[in-house]
Amino acid sequence: MRIVSALFRMVAAVASARTMITALAVLVLHPRAVAAESWTILPAAAVTSPGIATATPWWLWPLALFLFTILVGIIAVVTGVGGAVIFVPIIGSILPLNLDFIRGTGLMVALTGALYAGPSxxxxxxxxxxxxLPMALLSSVASIAGAMVGLSLPAPIVQVALGVAILCIAVFMMTGKQHSRPHVPAPDRIAVLLGMAGSYRESTTGDRVDWTVHRTGWGLFSFVFIGFAAGMFGLGAGWANVPVLNMVLGAPLKVAVGSSKFILSITDTSAAWVYIHSGAVLPLITIPSILGMIIGTRVGVKLLANTKSDKIRIFVLVLLSLAGLMSLVKGIRAW
Amino acid sequence: MVTPDDTVVQDNAQRRYADLLLVQSRIGLAILLIGFVVYIAGFADPVVPIAEVSEQARSRVEQFVTATGWPSGWDWVKHLQRGDVIANLGVMFLSTTTILCLIAVLPVYAGRRDACYTVIVLLQIAILVFAASGVFRVGGH
Structure with missing residues (x-):
């Protein structure tokens, strides 16, 4: 494990700003390398003919995905949004890969991030x-349904729905106001029955914070919709988990963020298996993205202290809005 | 409520879940890395030639599976010697970690006679096992 960890540290060190720019350049500027023909692999007969090579080497786009997800991982940590919510609409709009594979990868990226954050x-x-656990139970059932609907619907409809969903998330992120410690007058009956209460040590003051929740029924109801969207669009759903846990249930913001991440590890597991069994998880796309996300998350944690998250948050909102619009336009054109 | 002195000790089930998840996620990462190296280094022939993935992956997953023979459902078991299937073993391992963690905490809740959480954990395990079994999938053979 030390070797693996050392390898990550080494790669993280190499992942400087220059490599980030290269990743974006490959993805965005490579004259829609992307778009159509330049990615085309020639027919077998042509490939075997001397002097004729494929338009783009096969390793270029996994490398671009790897570098791009390092950037996504950094942004995800610094701004507190999930990685998949940035990954799926942007990659889905830029790369010529079918959205089925990008959503499968998005889920695996979100799942891996949640699994690695879970223990601590x-x-x-x-x-x-x-x-x-109760939230994840409902959310995971709904995510299976969402994944099956997403894989069954015509691609342009999913692309349009993804665009609309991403634009709604951007608006939601702009307008939602979260509280570090919401006032919970008393736990409701379900919360008492399920013993939903806990404690954590506040790192800034060293104090022990005891918390409980209320409006549990509404929270459970909300997680059905969140799980469905997560499965359908291959999004991690942290963008919705945190506000529901914080603003509806009244969990402290830190508990909401941490619990949201953990819920993803259960919700996304169920949806991920639907994508895996359907054949929508391809190692050449998924593994570079997972590795990039893990490295980006680690780099992001180190940068967190010296970064002005407000400015980056605005950048992410603009990015999400553009990605939502691109997805919408791409879907409408293909309809 | 904020109190200055009390120690914060997490629930036994929570600690057990965390410990197991940590071990499994590290093993999963190692399998993922080894499998990917085997795949891209060409140590084992893939089901879908590596240079054709980007071209074929433009079509929907059902068409991709039909055109390339990429395994859906449990068909991957028949191709365990193939590089791309070996690479995906790490992904599959990571997707089973939650199930194993839930199985590990089940005796803790059952031992406490915590009926609500015993049932919740049992249901969650059942759902994830159903999902992992391939009952829920779209298309394929």
Whole structure:
């Protein structure tokens, strides 16, 4: 494991600003390398003919995906949004790959990030099993349904729906106001029955914070819709989990963020299997993206202290809005 | 409520889940890396030639599976010697970690006679096992 960890540190060090720019250049400027013919692999007969090579080497786009997801991982940590919500609409609009494979990869990227964050979040109490398990149960059932609907609907409809969903998320992120410690007058009956309460140590003051939740029924109801969207669009759904846990249930913001991440590890597992069994998880696309996300997350954590997250948040909102519009336009054109 | 002195000790089930998840996620990452190296280094022939993936992956997943023979459902078991299937083993391992963690905490809740969470964990395991079994999928053979 030390070797793996050392490898990550080494690659993370190499992943400088220059490589980030290269990744974006390959993806965006490579004259829609992307778009159509330049990615085309010649027919077998042509390939075997001397002097004729493929238009683009096969390794270029996994490398571009790897570098791009490092950037996504950094942005995800610094701004607190999930990686898949940036990854799926942007890659889906830029690359000529079918959205089925991009959504499968988006889910795996979100799932891996959640699995790696899970142990430390659980140990320090920022993710709570008693709070997460009931929400995850409903969310995972809905995510299976969402994944099946997403893989069955015609691609342009999914692309248009994704565009609309991403634009709604951008508006939601702009307008939603979260509270570090919402006032919960008393736990409701479901919360008492399920023992939804916990404690964590506030790192800035060293104080122990005890919390409980209310409006649990509404929270459970909301997670059905969140799970469906996560499965259908291959999004991690952290963008919706956090506001529901914080603003509806009244969990402290840190617990909401930590528990949201942990819920993804359960919700996305169920949807991921639908994509895996359908054949929509291709290692050449998925694994570079997962590795890039892990490295980006680690780099992001180190940059977090010295980054002005407000400015980056605005950048992400603009990015999401553009990605939503691109997805919408691409879907409408193909309709 | 904020109190200054009490120690914060997490629930036994939560600690057990965290410990197991940590071990599994590290193993999963190692399998993922090894499998990917085997795949891209060409140590084992893939089901779908590596240079054709980008071209074929422009079509929907059902068409991709039909055109390339890429396994859907449990067909991957028949292709365990293929590079791309070996590469995907790490992805599949990571997708089973939650199920194993839930199985590990089930005795904790059952031992406490915590009926609600025993049932919730049992249902969650059942759903994830159903999903992993391939019952829910679109297209394929």
């Amino acid at each position: 979040l659980l140990r320090i109490g920022l993710a709570d099993l008693r709070l997460c």
